[in-house]
Amino acid sequence: MEPILQVKDLNVSFRVRGGEVKAVRGVNFEVGKGETVAIVGESGSGKSVTAQTIMRLIPSPPSEIKKGEVIFQGQDLLKKTNKQMEAIRGKDIGMIFQDPMTSLNPTIKIGKQITEVLVKHQRMSFSEAKKQAIEMLKLVGIKNAEERFDQYPHEFSGGMRQRAMIAIALACKPTLLIADEPTTALDVTIQAQIMDVMKEMQQRLGTSIILITHDLGVVAGMCDRVIVMYAGEVVETGTKWEIFKNPQHPYTKGLLRSMPRLDQKKDEPLIPIIGTPPDLIKPPVGCPFCARCDEAMKICERIDPGATEFSDTHMARCWNLHPMAKEAQSS
Amino acid sequence: MATEQGMPHPAAQQLTPEDFRKIGPDEKQSEVIQRESLSSWRDSWERLRKNKLAMTGLVVMILIVIMAIIGPMISNYDYETNDLMNTNAPPSAEHWFGTDDLGRDVFVRTWMGARISLTVGLAAAAIDLMIGVIYGGIMGYFGGRVDEFMNKFAEILYSIPYLLVTILLLVVFEPSLGTIILALTITGWINMSWIVRGEIMQLKNREFVLASRSMGASAPRLLFRHLIPNAMGPIIVTLTLSVPSAIFSEAFLSFLGLGVQAPVASWGSMINDALSGWMYYPWRMLFPALFISLTMLAFNIFGDGLRDALDPKLKK
């Protein structure tokens, strides 16, 4: 599969009082055509910062892109001017945010917000754009699309707004869609519907999706590949089968263990990951997960582990995967 | 699909089996807080200190206050003695800011005026604060009928032109410092009470207030321990901005001749006195006007900086 997006050694920091928070620390990954890739991690893991950096939506200051490349269709997005980025945003890369109410303009009718994008990027006439916009609204499952076209965001419910956001983001049939926690603010029944809409739209348009989420359930239902981030680093990547059925990094294993499952007996206690993620104002020298890891070894405190590859798609960064770890434990 | 995933593990020969001894998790380590402890007040102060403009305002404010205290003492003249041999003298080594039409030293009179102006400004602001916070706090906390009634009363008071009230008061009572302060505060607190009311209404449904209620906290405790301290930011900002407006009002009233009576000086009355001859003796007007402007500017930019420091959300 030919990659449409490659993120190479991305480093992003934030200036705060008392220092610099190193939010993203050497992130590498790629997204293939038509693929859905999930970036999973907890708050502060750097997953949203990574996504916003790809879109160049991250405010600077306080943030600063220290190093790295974001190659999209052969060009480094980090070298683009703001003007050039404007032409890419919404046309080649669409984005959906967590809160549809704050990302839709409350004073502009839904229909106008879609046609604006089409007129700007596709140079359509208004009547063409309107036809296309109504088509998009129907596609994302909004009934009475003609009527809805002339309504304002506050007349839509949360789920409907998120559908409208998807319609706007996909209006120009972008090659890549970045969805930043698109269902976190929604109820489970609505979340299920939105996920179905996204899957269906992807099949129709062949869009690649980067889905940023903390919900492993959503990942299992929706994605092809998974990138697990912790403390600004990618700690494991693999297909969803590899991640869910054969996790290698202790953090991934811990996450899966700490979630209650519907088939679990009631008195089985959950196995939590103890402690709290590190403060990235002073990132640990060694493995960032070391202080919370039940498999930690002496070396983990000292040196950040490198990558161990299990297959073309499966990689994890942990000292326990080093050949010497097995030797030391068997002796 | 092979992806570049950072550096592979370092070569084995650098490592010893000892490196791979299990140590297990270190829970206490992961609960350690890295950053130094700062209360939100100290945090705001740090932000304020970095704001050069606001700090300039603060320094100017302090200098004016110091001069108001010591200014009249470091001169050999006093503010009321006439020297008819030496009227309307331009600034010189003898009279630093010159003299007025009765030969009184403008330097001393300017700082005596500063005392009056600052006293009026600070006293009016302090009274606004007390009445406004209590009145607004009660409106915001109790809401409903109480709020409706108290708010109507404030609105009615607010709708009477304040100049009318002031002039009436100053005509009925003898014009004095006390009367001026009374006149300025009779409607001045309303703005503060509205600010407080709005803040309290927002805060009272926050979960930490509910938490305190669920523990059985009384109304005064909720108001004075939880609600008002958390509304302190906007209150302080309103306060710093109401000082210059009171100073200006006093100057304006004195300029109209309704303020302090001669021989006592205030910046407003000095400008009024200087009006007749300002083409020939501009220094008589220049100094009080300059210090009114400086004071108001200093308070305003300091208040502005304070707002940014106390509520960083407003900043871009």
Next chain:
Amino acid sequence: MKDNHLIEVKGLKKYFNVGGGNVLKAVDNLNFYIREGETLGMVGESGCGKSTAGRTILRLYEPTAGSVNFNGTDIYKLSPKKMKAMRRDMQMIFQDPYASLNPRFTVSDIIGEALDIHGMAGSRAERKKRIEELLDMVGLNSDHATRYPHEFSGGQRQRIGIARALAVNPKFIICDEPISALDVSIQAQVVNLLKDLQNRLGLTYLFIAHDLSMVKHISDRVAVMYLGKMVELADSEELYANPIHPYTKTLLSAIPIPDPEIEANKTRLKMENDMQGPISAAKGEDGTVQLDVDDTELVEVSKGHWVAKAYA
């Protein structure tokens, strides 16, 4: 778990006047009990009235009608003075660990407040000792006492909130979505802590949440709320195995399971024409089928399994 009913809620109603003569029936005729030492889960989507129910049961809101008996005493009939004393027995843990702690208080002020209100603090040293004991109980250490809430992570803040609730030795705690704002890796910590405290201190919980897998894990029985009404109530195992009400069924089938195999083979139950969450259902959007919820009476279909009469 004992057999006596620590909490009995009867005919509880809380209506809000939303202006224009419209009344929002946030909580409509709730009837249930909680046994001493039991955890009752309450699930439903945003706007279904579950948080309002919790706050009304603690008398943070005055009810429109109904009664809440705590150990046989109707708390709505208590004088303010007696109600204040009663608050020592009933506490609450809040959803948002950022909004529920006063940002101007230190941790020891926050935890010590209830001690001060009820005059339980004793001397300065005793107060300090009790606060340290409470911090220790929730897995924090005593040098955290002088710090401010904004210095803590979400999970740590939630533990401070738990310590605050425990300060007065309550018997009953309402947990109002205590984990929904937390990261996955932290949720299990907090849930385990709550379970552990329940075992040690014999606490009774009303656990309000929208995460059905977590509710099933922690609760003995689960109540499902929809549009201000309770539509189904059963033992947690029973409810998940044999859901009866169509809303319960939809809710259960919508939970994403962190297992690609199950997700791949799952057929998601859709109510005719997409059932909507409570708020959009109330708006009647998208050809939503309005469920018959006017009937607030529950009938027992099998032992301990209650469901709205229309669907029994």
